[in-house]
Amino acid sequence: MRPRLTTRVNRRKWRPGLGGVILAMLVLVLCLPFAGLTLFRFYANQLVQQTEESLLMQAAVLTATYEELYRDAAGLPSEPIPGTGRRAFQPLFPAVTVNPQTILGPRPDGLPATEEIAAPYREIAPALSHIAIGAQEQTLAGYRFLDRFGTVIAGSAETGVYLGHVQEVALALNGEVASVPRRRIRSTAEPLIYRTSQGTRVRIFVAMPVMVDEDIVGVVYLNRTPNHIFRFLYGERLNLVSAAVFVLMSTFLIGYLFWRFVSRPIRRLAARTETFGASDARWEPLDHYGTREIETLATSFGTMANRLQDQQTTLKTYTAHVSHEMKSPLTAIKGAVELMQDSDMPPERQAKFLENIARDADRMEHLLARMREYSAVGQLAADGTSDLGDTLKDIEPLFPRLTLSMDGPGRSVPLSSEALSIVLRHLIENAEGHGASEVRVSATDTGFTLSDNGTGISPGNRDRIFEPFFTSRRSEGGTGMGLSIVKSVLAQSGATIALAESDRGTAFEIRFDA
Numbered sequence: 001m002r003p004r005l006t007t008r009v010n011r012r013k014w015r016p017g018l019g020g021v022i023l024a025m026l027v028l029v030l031c032l033p034f035a036g037l038t039l040f041r042f043y044a045n046q047l048v049q050q051t052e053e054s055l056l057m058q059a060a061v062l063t064a065t066y067e068e069l070y071r072d073a074a075g076l077p078s079e080p081i082p083g084t085g086r087r088a089f090q091p092l093f094p095a096v097t098v099n100p101q102t103i104l105g106p107r108p109d110g111l112p113a114t115e116e117i118a119a120p121y122r123e124i125a126p127a128l129s130h131i132a133i134g135a136q137e138q139t140l141a142g143y144r145f146l147d148r149f150g151t152v153i154a155g156s157a158e159t160g161v162y163l164g165h166v167q168e169v170a171l172a173l174n175g176e177v178a179s180v181p182r183r184r185i186r187s188t189a190e191p192l193i194y195r196t197s198q199g200t201r202v203r204i205f206v207a208m209p210v211m212v213d214e215d216i217v218g219v220v221y222l223n224r225t226p227n228h229i230f231r232f233l234y235g236e237r238l239n240l241v242s243a244a245v246f247v248l249m250s251t252f253l254i255g256y257l258f259w260r261f262v263s264r265p266i267r268r269l270a271a272r273t274e275t276f277g278a279s280d281a282r283w284e285p286l287d288h289y290g291t292r293e294i295e296t297l298a299t300s301f302g303t304m305a306n307r308l309q310d311q312q313t314t315l316k317t318y319t320a321h322v323s324h325e326m327k328s329p330l331t332a333i334k335g336a337v338e339l340m341q342d343s344d345m346p347p348e349r350q351a352k353f354l355e356n357i358a359r360d361a362d363r364m365e366h367l368l369a370r371m372r373e374y375s376a377v378g379q380l381a382a383d384g385t386s387d388l389g390d391t392l393k394d395i396e397p398l399f400p401r402l403t404l405s406m407d408g409p410g411r412s413v414p415l416s417s418e419a420l421s422i423v424l425r426h427l428i429e430n431a432e433g434h435g436a437s438e439v440r441v442s443a444t445d446t447g448f449t450l451s452d453n454g455t456g457i458s459p460g461n462r463d464r465i466f467e468p469f470f471t472s473r474r475s476e477g478g479t480g481m482g483l484s485i486v487k488s489v490l491a492q493s494g495a496t497i498a499l500a501e502s503d504r505g506t507a508f509e510i511r512f513d514a
Contacts (some may be wrong), residue, residue: 014112022258027253049094051204051226052179056092059177059208062220066145066210067128070217073120096181096204103202107223110161113151117160121153121218128154144221148173148311153218159239163221172207179206184225202226211290261290269298273305282306313397329360384416388448391420392441399428404439411443413513419489426482427508436505444509449500453508462499 016024071078096102114156117125125145132143132155144155150164150173163169168178170363181202203225210218268286283302289295339345345353389410393492396404413420424441427450431439437455457465466487490497490510 007258022263024254025273029251029254030247037280045098046446048096048098048181048204048226050200051224052094052206052396054178055204055206055222056094056140056179056208057223058135058139058141059206059220059222060188060224062093062143063208064143065131065219066124066128069124070120070210070212073080074212092177094179098181098202100179104167104180106185107203107205108166109153110158111165112164113149113160113162114441115147115151117147117151117153121147125154125159129159130155130243134308139224141222141224144219146219146221148217150219150315152221155221168205168207169219169221172209172221175209175211175216177208180203181205199221200231231453262294264288265290265298267293269294269301273301282309298335329363332360333357347418360440385412385414386417386420388413388420388441388443389422391417395421395425395428398425399432399439402428402432402436404428405438405440407442411448413448415490415493415495419493422489423510424487426486430482431506434506447495447510447512449507449509451500451502452505454505456502456504456506457499465499466497 068078070076128145128172130146135141136156138144142156144158144339146163146169147153150162150169152158152161152163166174168180172179181204184201184203203223205221205223207222208220209216210220265286265288268288272284273285283305285302286298289298333356336357340350340353387410389406392404394405415423428439431450431452431454434452434454434456436452439450439452442449442451466483487497491510495510495512497508497510500509
């Protein structure tokens, strides 16, 4: 059976764009006020219980009033009969919760009364109705006063109607205080915004028994629609519109600030990086950075990009130069080997060819060493300090034909010992190549100066000495990379090198940033 070949496809992981993230954040900001509407459900339940508590307190007062009026109409003493006492009720607390499971249906319609209203009830009915109508003008609640059989004797409506079959009334006729929420039937269509609150679709009913000497003589039956937040919101609709406009304007302003100071600069920075590598042009700064952090990022990236561009350009030039430089010794070596393969060549001539081969091999080895050294410049530590005098003493054995000296005591410079050693070594090699016998290092306030007593640099070459591969000693094996390597090492640490004025020989001034 042939094995199945599988190909793994590397797919780029999807990530949202910065603009999309900002847009999502703005949408969330806009949704926060609407999400707050869900909290109205909790607040609506509190308003329902506040309404129930208000009805319970009114019912307690009206029950006491009912009782006193009934005692007077029935000829009973205003105080309880000895031995009976007044019935002790437990403290009443609101307990209604508004949710679909606890809301009862609309209140059943009243039925025709089957029992005649007794004389005491007919006597107190006008007073109770007067109280109910007066209270309704202020509380907007519905009031019903029932006799012991469940017939409405007084109130704001339904006088003479039997309500004993209603659940909460039946419980009150049995001596219990009952509070229930019932679904409200509206005569007009419900506003759309009211649908977010259960409290706008219910009516609270409270039924409380009236006790006289431990006998139930009637029921006080109250009902009212709970207060709800939308009534307040409707009253403050102009302020709410103003607040909504403010939220929209604030959101737009936040979005604009994000776009102006974050999104657009980052997009332009990304576009600049995509086009930068397509040409040999230098990195150009952006027109607008937005924030200080983005400016720092773009500046750092531009510096790195230009440095990479310089290294790439130098590498291309160096590769072409090395290829050209190696072509000559390789051709010479190949020719010498072909000639030496002739067995009739005299030993003296063979020795001459071997000497040429050795010289050309040394030239190739020198070029490769410079190539390795230049490529390693970027890997040197950019931070660190080292002593100028100690480093000069360490490399002194490498130049036995030169006299190296240090003016004054040693001084610490902001270069690693490896980097400082490379700088001093190449500068001293350059001095030795130009016939110097003495090299002097002098510390300055900003860095140090290295001078020699050699032949110096001609005026025509002074502007080109730091160019890669420029050398006036090519016939002597010079590669033109020494001063270029020195300049790159110093630039790695933010330092500069320049020719200084000198009466004799050559002087280089190295300066470090303060």
